Amino acid sequence: MNILQSFLEIIFFIIAIVICFYLPGKFLLVKLRLRLNSPGDLFPPFIIGIMLFTLISYIFSWLKLEIIILPLLLVTDIFVIKSKKWFPHSIEKRHLIPIFIVFILAFIFSLSMLTSGIYGDTIKYGRDDLWHLALINELKANFPPDNPGFAGVPLRGYHFFYNFILAKISNIFSVSPLSLYFHFFPLFIAILWGLGVYELMYTWSKKISIALWAVFLTMFGGSFAFILFLRGHGGLSLDSAFGIQQPATALINPPFAISIIIVISALFIMHQYIESKKSAWLVPLSIFIGLATMFKVYAGIILVGGFILFSAIEVIHKRNYLILVSLFVSGIFFVVTYGIFRDPSSTLIFAPLWAPHSVLTDNMPWYGYAEKMYTYTKLSVIKGIVETELYALYVFLFGNLGTRLIGLLLLPVLILKEHKTPSFFALTVLIMTLISILTPLFFIQSGKVFEIIQMAWYFLFFISLFAAFGFHALFNFGYSKILKIVLFAIVLILTLPSAYENYKGYFAYFRSQGAQLSDPYFKAMQFLSSERNYKDTVLEIPDKNISATKRDLMSWYGWSSPAIVAFGNKRGYLNNEYIDFAGVDIAPRIDFVRKIILLNKMFTSNALEYTDLQKEVKRGLKEYKISFIYSPYPLSALDAISNVDKVFENQVATIYKVDVK
Numbered sequence: 001m002n003i004l005q006s007f008l009e010i011i012f013f014i015i016a017i018v019i020c021f022y023l024p025g026k027f028l029l030v031k032l033r034l035r036l037n038s039p040g041d042l043f044p045p046f047i048i049g050i051m052l053f054t055l056i057s058y059i060f061s062w063l064k065l066e067i068i069i070l071p072l073l074l075v076t077d078i079f080v081i082k083s084k085k086w087f088p089h090s091i092e093k094r095h096l097i098p099i100f101i102v103f104i105l106a107f108i109f110s111l112s113m114l115t116s117g118i119y120g121d122t123i124k125y126g127r128d129d130l131w132h133l134a135l136i137n138e139l140k141a142n143f144p145p146d147n148p149g150f151a152g153v154p155l156r157g158y159h160f161f162y163n164f165i166l167a168k169i170s171n172i173f174s175v176s177p178l179s180l181y182f183h184f185f186p187l188f189i190a191i192l193w194g195l196g197v198y199e200l201m202y203t204w205s206k207k208i209s210i211a212l213w214a215v216f217l218t219m220f221g222g223s224f225a226f227i228l229f230l231r232g233h234g235g236l237s238l239d240s241a242f243g244i245q246q247p248a249t250a251l252i253n254p255p256f257a258i259s260i261i262i263v264i265s266a267l268f269i270m271h272q273y274i275e276s277k278k279s280a281w282l283v284p285l286s287i288f289i290g291l292a293t294m295f296k297v298y299a300g301i302i303l304v305g306g307f308i309l310f311s312a313i314e315v316i317h318k319r320n321y322l323i324l325v326s327l328f329v330s331g332i333f334f335v336v337t338y339g340i341f342r343d344p345s346s347t348l349i350f351a352p353l354w355a356p357h358s359v360l361t362d363n364m365p366w367y368g369y370a371e372k373m374y375t376y377t378k379l380s381v382i383k384g385i386v387e388t389e390l391y392a393l394y395v396f397l398f399g400n401l402g403t404r405l406i407g408l409l410l411l412p413v414l415i416l417k418e419h420k421t422p423s424f425f426a427l428t429v430l431i432m433t434l435i436s437i438l439t440p441l442f443f444i445q446s447g448k449v450f451e452i453i454q455m456a457w458y459f460l461f462f463i464s465l466f467a468a469f470g471f472h473a474l475f476n477f478g479y480s481k482i483l484k485i486v487l488f489a490i491v492l493i494l495t496l497p498s499a500y501e502n503y504k505g506y507f508a509y510f511r512s513q514g515a516q517l518s519d520p521y522f523k524a525m526q527f528l529s530s531e532r533n534y535k536d537t538v539l540e541i542p543d544k545n546i547s548a549t550k551r552d553l554m555s556w557y558g559w560s561s562p563a564i565v566a567f568g569n570k571r572g573y574l575n576n577e578y579i580d581f582a583g584v585d586i587a588p589r590i591d592f593v594r595k596i597i598l599l600n601k602m603f604t605s606n607a608l609e610y611t612d613l614q615k616e617v618k619r620g621l622k623e624y625k626i627s628f629i630y631s632p633y634p635l636s637a638l639d640a641i642s643n644v645d646k647v648f649e650n651q652v653a654t655i656y657k658v659d660v661k
Contacts, residue, residue, distance in 0.1 A: 039195075052287070118517070136170065243358060260461060263303065346446055573624060600636060
């Protein structure tokens with residue numbers, strides 16, 4: 001990608017976020033007569049606009065009227081510009097430096113993604129990046145989406161709204177999915193994360209220091225895993241040794257990152273609703289609660305659960321029955337989004353304290369958890385069982401909390417000092433905090449069994465908000481500035497090891513050579529991308545060293561990836577998507593790949609078996625609507641099939657085009 005093209009994409013992206021997000025967000029706020037003071041008016045219009053854009057795009061994608069999306073947005077933009085209420089208030093002088101600090105922290109935070117992607121002729125990416133890029137390509141061309149790695153199988157059981165937004169922006173403004181995914185959206189989300197936390201916490205506490213501590217802790221908070229390292233237990237991750245990944249890696253999981261923005265926004269709107277008593281705030285809140293699950297299922301569980309309890313308290317104690325209308329509307333949004341694409345087979349399975357057990361078993365084997373539990377259980381030593389379980393819970397919770405624990409311990413001091421009981425809003429945040437930790441502590445899920453630990457990532461986020469109050473109290477005591485500086489340095493030193501390990505890896509990754517776009521593999525991908533259109537299906541053949549046995553082919557499939565979908569912009573016939581989706585039957589596809597390999601090995605034979613197998617392959621190519629066959633080596637048997645032609649060949653790939661008519 002040349003410099004001019006990169007510059008144009010940046011310009012188009014800025015135009016996109018103004019036209020599609022900011023101005024529509026302002027439009028809704030203006031129509032509802034909801035006014036915000038600085039700095040609280042910087043963040044909400046963007047995220048409200050994102051949710052409106054998602055909802056509008058979702059509706060018109062079902063109606064096959066995507067062409068209407070941009071004109072409709074432009075009409076709302078013109079309205080809000082004419083109203084002269086679209087420009088944000090000037091930032092008060094006391095917020096200028098703090099917001100500048102927020103932007104610096106956001107940029108550092110975004111380096112986890114900015115250090116990958118395309119730079120010149122080099123591309124760097126991770127395994128999960130391929131899945132997201134493949135899904136973006138699918139959503140650019142098709143709605144409702146199929147599984148990009150299993151052509152023809154409807155996608156069920158995945159929260160794809162983040163990928164959906166990127167796909168629509170890419171289509172409307174012709175910005176590369178690679179630029180959007182690796183660079184533009186990560187930086188945009190990081191800025192929204194920082195601004196959102198700052199505005200939420202300042203609005204809640206009226207303290208700049210609390211807001212800044214919250215931004216820092218939600219982005220760079222760390223665990224006490226370094227203590228294990230100092231005690232000589234090497235080989236453990238400073239990030240996740242106690243079972244929960246710390247926030248420095250958040251942007252690498254895009255659905256989680258954008259769901260945090262949604263959580264921040266929902267909390268901000270709830271706070272505005274509680275303080276202002278304006279029922280109009282329930283309109284955007286209903287949209288946020290209803291759509292959240294399709295951005296990230298775990299965020300949906302937390303927000304929906306928290307909002308139900310929030311509504312119950314409003315009805316019981318305040319006799320506010322209007323909140324039930326909001327609950328009903330959000331329920332409709334939930335049903336027509338997640339309800340349509342959910343996996344009916346997905347369930348929660350009761351498995352109390354599985355995460356603490358895993359930490360002691362896998363990362364702290366010297367403790368001898370399994371042996372102790374076996375002995376205590378065998379001898380019915382109840383006290384020993386209870387003590388061991390409590391120790392596991394203690395290690396899991398306090399180990400992951402890290403320096404956030406200091407802030408939590410100082411919270412009572414702040415409460416006693418100010419003689420205030422926790423507010424209704426604080427209670428709401430606490431409810432969500434409990435949902436975010438109790439669910440993954442006591443349940444696993446079907447499918448990707450232990451993925452539910454991601455729900456605990458939200459626990460660390462909520463705890464960081466509370467801990468920020470405690471750190472404000474710590475540095476508000478009347479001791480000398482020198483002592484405060486020393487304490488501040490100690491807090492940083494104890495907090496940052498988890499983030500340091502990750503950022504050291506990011507920079508090392510950035511300095512690594514990566515893959516070259518001029519390499520033969522990417523030349524083959526560029527050829528595929530230029531041929532026909534996305535809806536053509538590519539069948540990938542494994543390397544020569546993979547034998548035509550079900551066992552070997554299953555092993556190959558397990559190591560395969562949706563790279564062809566991501567870079568070749570074609571649907572895959574059989575590509576591992578790293579998730580076990582409902583309704584995906586791998587066996588017949590594995591068997592068909594096996595037949596092609598066997599046919600190629602039998603090419604020199606004139607036996608009747610070869611003729612029959614050739615007919616089966618021809619029939620399968622038509623039945624499965626295969627348009628291209630990608631092989632790491634030439635397949636002589638395909639040259640003998642009349643409707644198959646070799647169209648590309650280099651050192652690493654041979655591509656055949658199939659005439660499926």
